[in-house]
Amino acid sequence: MKRPGPLLTLLAGLVLGLFLLTLDATTGAKTASSSYEETSPGPAPARSTAPAASAPAPSPSRVPATDADYAGRTDDDAASIAVTVRDGKAIAYYCDGRAEESWLKGDVEDDGALRLTGEHGATLDGTLRDGKRVDGTVTVGGGRHAFSADRAKKPSGLWRATATVRSAKIDGGWIVLKDGTQVGVLTRDGKPSPAPRIDPETGAVTVDGQQLTARPATP
Template sequence: MKRPGPLVTLLAGLLLGLFMLSLNATTGTESASSGYREQTPSPAPKKSATASPSLRSPSPAVAPSPSRKPVATADYAGRTDDDSASVAVAVRDGKGIAYFCDGHAKESWLKGDVEDDGTMRLTGSYGAELNGTLRQDRRIRGTVEVAGGHYAFTADRATKPSGLYRATATVRGAKIDGGWIVLPDGRQVGILTRAGKPTAAPGITPETGAVTVDGQQLTARPVTP
């Protein structure tokens, strides 16, 4: 039997070498591909659109509305700056009633609201108007418009029996309507209207309100809004 010749041996070695080269190339490619996939970084997590509470802008603080202290219940009485008439104001629960009187023939009853800041606008018949402010020194400073006249006044806080009084009745068939202002110094100013005709009012007893009109005893009572 003849041994294979050198040419056959060389050809077999060449084929084996080609096979090994092809196998190494394939293995290397797969290894490199596998290694590249392993090194691919994972995608970064998405950030939430909602901001962290600690990073949110604080809501602006809402300042509380200032408290307003209601005007105290009280009576006030005083004179006009020209000393020609008297003015009294009674304040109750945000309401006010006032009386302007010169003690002879000119008078007016006025009423309206008293605001928490002490301002007031009281109105009466025939365009009468009182505008005033209750000040911290416990007095009312203002003006009164009555029958075409303009009067500035100051009314101090009044302590009973000072204040504002009124009496209405029918005496001997005539309608009686009387108004009185008792000033802090004890002086009285009032007008008694009898059947529509005003005259100076007789004095009252402030402690009881007793007053005698045409021989008949009446009672003048404190006025409240």
């Protein structure tokens, strides 16, 4: 039996070398591809185009009502009305100058709203308008009246006197309007009658021969 010749041995070595070269090339290509895939950056995160939510605007601060006096008439000219505001509280006086009257009181809201109450179901619902006037409605004795009262300057405004004269309890209320007109009711032991005039500069008034002093009414 003859041994393989040198030519056959050379051919076998050449085939083995080609096989190893092909295997190395294939492995390198895969390694490079894998390395690229691992190091390739991913897509950038999408940026939101929606506008940022803005903080809610702060509500305007409310300013307490300014201390002031107001005096005016009901729209039907049936009576006069005066309102005095002090330290967030209010007192009002409704008076027809003959026999019907009512004192009302209550708080002033920060937005200028008034809700005042008096005896026998009397009520006043009003609004202060920039410290210049107050308007609304007043209900007294079953009658409902719209009114408007402008800011008053002394001696205009609301006056009151209480005393005991000849064993009778006296309670008088006066509204002095800006034209000097006075509207008031004086009660003696609960019986009403038209009030005598007061001196608007001093508040002096004579009741049944006795001199009293009316003073600006406050809540």
